[in-house]
Amino acid sequence: MGLKSGSTFLGDFLRQCGGYAVIDGGLGTELERHGADLNDPLWSAKCLVSSSHLIRRVHLDYLEAGANIIISSSYQATLQGFEAKGISREEGEALLKRSVEIACEARNIYNDRASKGSWDDYYDGTGLKRNPVLVAASVGSYGAYLADGSEYSGIYGDAITVKTLKDFHRRRVQVLANSGADLIAFETTPNKIEAQAYAELLEEEAVSIPAWLSFSSKDGTNVASGDSIAECASIVDSCNEVVGIGINCTSPRYIEGLIQSIRKVTSKPILVYPNSGETYDGEKKEWVASRGVAEEDFVSYVDKWCEAGASLVGGCCRTTPNTIRAISKVLSLRSHRV
Numbered sequence: 001m002g003l004k005s006g007s008t009f010l011g012d013f014l015r016q017c018g019g020y021a022v023i024d025g026g027l028g029t030e031l032e033r034h035g036a037d038l039n040d041p042l043w044s045a046k047c048l049v050s051s052s053h054l055i056r057r058v059h060l061d062y063l064e065a066g067a068n069i070i071i072s073s074s075y076q077a078t079l080q081g082f083e084a085k086g087i088s089r090e091e092g093e094a095l096l097k098r099s100v101e102i103a104c105e106a107r108n109i110y111n112d113r114a115s116k117g118s119w120d121d122y123y124d125g126t127g128l129k130r131n132p133v134l135v136a137a138s139v140g141s142y143g144a145y146l147a148d149g150s151e152y153s154g155i156y157g158d159a160i161t162v163k164t165l166k167d168f169h170r171r172r173v174q175v176l177a178n179s180g181a182d183l184i185a186f187e188t189t190p191n192k193i194e195a196q197a198y199a200e201l202l203e204e205e206a207v208s209i210p211a212w213l214s215f216s217s218k219d220g221t222n223v224a225s226g227d228s229i230a231e232c233a234s235i236v237d238s239c240n241e242v243v244g245i246g247i248n249c250t251s252p253r254y255i256e257g258l259i260q261s262i263r264k265v266t267s268k269p270i271l272v273y274p275n276s277g278e279t280y281d282g283e284k285k286e287w288v289a290s291r292g293v294a295e296e297d298f299v300s301y302v303d304k305w306c307e308a309g310a311s312l313v314g315g316c317c318r319t320t321p322n323t324i325r326a327i328s329k330v331l332s333l334r335s336h337r338v
């Protein structure tokens, strides 16, 4: 896809969806809920090796809950992480591709089911009712690879520069760009240097599919490291390959303010998929439940986020197909208004 088509890619898709699109919910969370043990440096990517059927099932659950965009299980799948487990470069690349294939298989099953559904179930006056679906290849941050929660601190230390980050991500991005995915989702970006690294990498490598980039935040004004969201978003805004900018894995209560800051520096579509509002304890590797937001409360924010300028909404860690079903209802009511 050339730059020109890249620049209208997400806008065209949003129009196809009626103005608003639904992103899926937490993948890692759902895999765990189904019994997977993700206490591993590869986290959800551990299932790529042993339980791809479970990953496919979770993608399918999100599609059936109304998701328009499903994000692959490659968040914590890195060639470096695979190598540390004795998995060769070649096998590691095959696993990265496999993560996207599994998501594509889920989309095929979903499409088949929808077209075989009864006329009454699926006919909505405009044709067969089947949500348009994109598959996004997940790229987690360098902090996610470290597997110590640093995607929520953004503190990488002085030895880590834009250059080392580009080199860290380069091959994985190349492989995922040629995996059959529709776009790349750079998730949980915690600082400015990593945003800069992604933007430069997309340009240097002439990546053939578009990308979106989302940040994590702990306060509603800055990304996790303390760099300002406005500054981070403008770095990304100037990269032609980036078709959407947003926030993920952040408490719902900070989202509205963050959208307003992003809106000031970009006219690209804004995406948000917050977590449940609980906090991740990187040392204990568990979510601290105390300050969570109930499912109904999460959903009550969705209209506000859209009014502030978001057009793609989903959920991150600790959200489930129920959250996505509820988001999908709110967005489809809004879609009918556009």
Ligand SMILES: [Zn+2]
Binding pocket: 026, 248, 249, 275, 316, 317
């Ligand atoms: Zn998350």
